[in-house]
Amino acid sequence: MPRFAANLTLLFTELPFLERYAAAAEAGFKGVECLFPYEWAPTVLAECLREHDLRQVLFNLPAGDWGAGDRGLAALPDREAEFRDGVARALAYTEALDCPRVNCLAGIPAAGADPEHCFETLVHNLRYAADRLVEQGREVTVEPINTRVDIPGFFLATSDQALAAITAADRPNLRLQYDLYHAWVMGEAVAASLSRLRPHIGHVQFADAPGRHQPGSGEMPLAELFARLDQIGYQGWVSAEYRPLGHTRDSLGWLPV
Numbered sequence: 001m002p003r004f005a006a007n008l009t010l011l012f013t014e015l016p017f018l019e020r021y022a023a024a025a026e027a028g029f030k031g032v033e034c035l036f037p038y039e040w041a042p043t044v045l046a047e048c049l050r051e052h053d054l055r056q057v058l059f060n061l062p063a064g065d066w067g068a069g070d071r072g073l074a075a076l077p078d079r080e081a082e083f084r085d086g087v088a089r090a091l092a093y094t095e096a097l098d099c100p101r102v103n104c105l106a107g108i109p110a111a112g113a114d115p116e117h118c119f120e121t122l123v124h125n126l127r128y129a130a131d132r133l134v135e136q137g138r139e140v141t142v143e144p145i146n147t148r149v150d151i152p153g154f155f156l157a158t159s160d161q162a163l164a165a166i167t168a169a170d171r172p173n174l175r176l177q178y179d180l181y182h183a184w185v186m187g188e189a190v191a192a193s194l195s196r197l198r199p200h201i202g203h204v205q206f207a208d209a210p211g212r213h214q215p216g217s218g219e220m221p222l223a224e225l226f227a228r229l230d231q232i233g234y235q236g237w238v239s240a241e242y243r244p245l246g247h248t249r250d251s252l253g254w255l256p257v
């Protein structure tokens with residue numbers, strides 16, 4: 001069985017954020033992730049991890065003004081200084097939380113932006129982030145996100161697009177973040193992709209589709225996909241990144257005890 005982690009931004013939302021660590025540990029998780037840790041001091045989060053014997057496995061680089069519609073900065077040509085500031089900010093958290101990787105969101109380019117220029121910007125920014133993070137021995141992941149339901153206009157909609165950026169940036173600590181849900185929504189043959197992309201995958205996330213809820217709520221063969229991860233020898237973290245239907249604790253039937 002894979003090593004499962006809980007995404008504390010989406011799971012346990014019945015509780016205030018800092019109380020979700022205890023709930024995750026009590027449910028049996030050993031690892032946690034969140035979208036953005038930045039509104040809490042690194043020392044506060046480090047103490048939550050220590051107190052509940054949890055590992056922080058991932059969080060996102062700052063992604064711009066989320067409320068204003070930003071969904072990442074890395075492919076946005078006029079935001080490079082802000083991207084670099086975000087990397088510096090994230091480094092304080094990777095160090096304090098001993099977090100092995102950060103996820104880099106490409107963002108939604110402005111209407112009419114030149115895709116080639118966006119791609120070059122992305123490659124440049126990925127190199128910058130990878131080179132800063134490697135100094136601490138960390139990885140940077142790149143996540144494709146479905147443009148059909150969740151983030152229309154997102155620059156990297158498919159695994160192959162993300163892989164093209166990773167290959168062009170050419171840094172050993174750059175990896176693919178494979179979110180089974182997004183790949184499924186984009187119509188990817190997920191089981192076959194897992195085998196093909198295995199050498200590039202640094203982190204896995206899941207939710208059932210449609211709906212982005214817990215396993216069993218939709219049509220994805222998630223138990224088979226977890227077994228496939230074992231078969232291909234993937235030993236990294238697999239994070240539950242879904243919006244529970246009902247109370248989180250009643251959504252965890254899929255989690256081995």
Ligand SMILES: O=C(O)C(=O)[C@H](O)CO
Nearest residue numbers: 035060103143179205241
């Ligand atoms: O939406 C997702 O799947 C993610 O993992 C990102 O972190 C979104 O921000």
Ligand SMILES: [Mg+2]
Nearest residue numbers: 143179205241
């Ligand atoms: Mg994801």
